[in-house]
Amino acid sequence: MSKVASVLSLEDPPWPPSVDEFFPPGLFGVEWLTKFMLMVWLAIALIIIFFLVAYRNPKIVPGRMQWLAESIYGFTRDSIAKEVIGHEGVRFAPYLTTLLVFIAITNVFALIPLLQISPNSHIAFPVMLALITYILYLYWGVKAHGAWGYIKTSLFPPNVPWPMYVLLTPIEFVMVFLMRPFTLSLRLFANMFAGHMMLLVFTLGGFALLNAESLFIKPLSILSWGMTVLLTLFETLVALLQAYVFVLLTSSYLQSSLAEEH
Amino acid sequence: MTGGQLPQPPKRSGANDGWVAIGYLLSGILVWSGVGWLIDRWLHLQGIPIAIGAIIGAIGGIYLVMRRFSP
Numbered sequence: 001m002s003k004v005a006s007v008l009s010l011e012d013p014p015w016p017p018s019v020d021e022f023f024p025p026g027l028f029g030v031e032w033l034t035k036f037m038l039m040v041w042l043a044i045a046l047i048i049i050f051f052l053v054a055y056r057n058p059k060i061v062p063g064r065m066q067w068l069a070e071s072i073y074g075f076t077r078d079s080i081a082k083e084v085i086g087h088e089g090v091r092f093a094p095y096l097t098t099l100l101v102f103i104a105i106t107n108v109f110a111l112i113p114l115l116q117i118s119p120n121s122h123i124a125f126p127v128m129l130a131l132i133t134y135i136l137y138l139y140w141g142v143k144a145h146g147a148w149g150y151i152k153t154s155l156f157p158p159n160v161p162w163p164m165y166v167l168l169t170p171i172e173f174v175m176v177f178l179m180r181p182f183t184l185s186l187r188l189f190a191n192m193f194a195g196h197m198m199l200l201v202f203t204l205g206g207f208a209l210l211n212a213e214s215l216f217i218k219p220l221s222i223l224s225w226g227m228t229v230l231l232t233l234f235e236t237l238v239a240l241l242q243a244y245v246f247v248l249l250t251s252s253y254l255q256s257s258l259a260e261e262h
Numbered sequence: 263m264t265g266g267q268l269p270q271p272p273k274r275s276g277a278n279d280g281w282v283a284i285g286y287l288l289s290g291i292l293v294w295s296g297v298g299w300l301i302d303r304w305l306h307l308q309g310i311p312i313a314i315g316a317i318i319g320a321i322g323g324i325y326l327v328m329r330r331f332s333p
């Protein structure tokens with residue numbers, strides 16, 4: 001870009017977008033108090049307030065807020081917990097609902113003006129969530145079968161001639177104890193990271209095209225911003241879908257921990 | 263106390279099936295080619311154990327996928 005053009009442009013957009021975007025600085029001189037931290041607190045506060053207010057004065061014929069809260073809980077309990085885990089699943093419904101709402105809200109932050117980034121696009125947050133799920137299904141597996149019984153049901157598939165165990169048990173071990181938490185956190189992280197990056201590329205790319213010297217390139221910025229609008233709609237879908245997938249997989253893992261054989 | 267006493271097992275939703283299949287195939291190949299790699303480093307056989315390990319792992323992974331999804 002020539003010197004004249006960069007002076008003419010009102011503000012020089014940072015181009016190209018980099019990974020620094022996902023490492024916001026600490027606020028008020030406190031290193032760990034980042035934008036992400038505040039957003040997580042905001043999400044927790046929103047969830048607590050929403051469910052408290054919705055159930056503060058429950059009625060037989062629910063009001064609008066109570067209806068919404070009941071629909072969310074009912075959906076998680078009936079369509080996820082009962083459907084995947086079975087009758088036992090009802091006891092996990094509160095945790096699964098909290099997880100669903102928390103991930104959905106923090107994902108949707110990526111689309112709210114001024115917030116515009118999801119904490120889940122920083123690997124630490126999905127890792128923590130996956131770790132909770134990991135500990136939960138290990139705990140319930142051990143509780144349901146005993147430590148040795150759980151290892152036996154998850155590592156030694158039944159109805160297999162015993163020499164095959166030499167071949168299969170390491171594979172099952174990697175699947176159950178390593179791949180599950182890894183893919184669970186990575187899937188959420190990668191989706192939110194890529195979504196934020198795409199929106200950045202097309203938004204800032206629009207400015208970069210507008211600042212181009214050639215008059216023929218400038219109108220292309222409209223195209224770039226049009227893509228931003230489309231991708232924002234797409235991101236809404238991804239944000240909610242990823243929350244659903246995370247909860248669905250959590251309950252699927254719980255189911256395989258509780259089941260006699262998988 | 264939990265699990266197996268259900269009158270009928272819950273229907274599989276199918277949402278996780280693709281991941282399970284990919285996971286088995288990949289981890290089968292990764293685990294056993296990893297073992298092959300270790301043997302290769304130990305005995306210096308020019309990578310042949312890695313190839314053998316990958317094939318064995320693929321067999322194991324396919325076997326587990328078939329066992330999981332056959333009725």
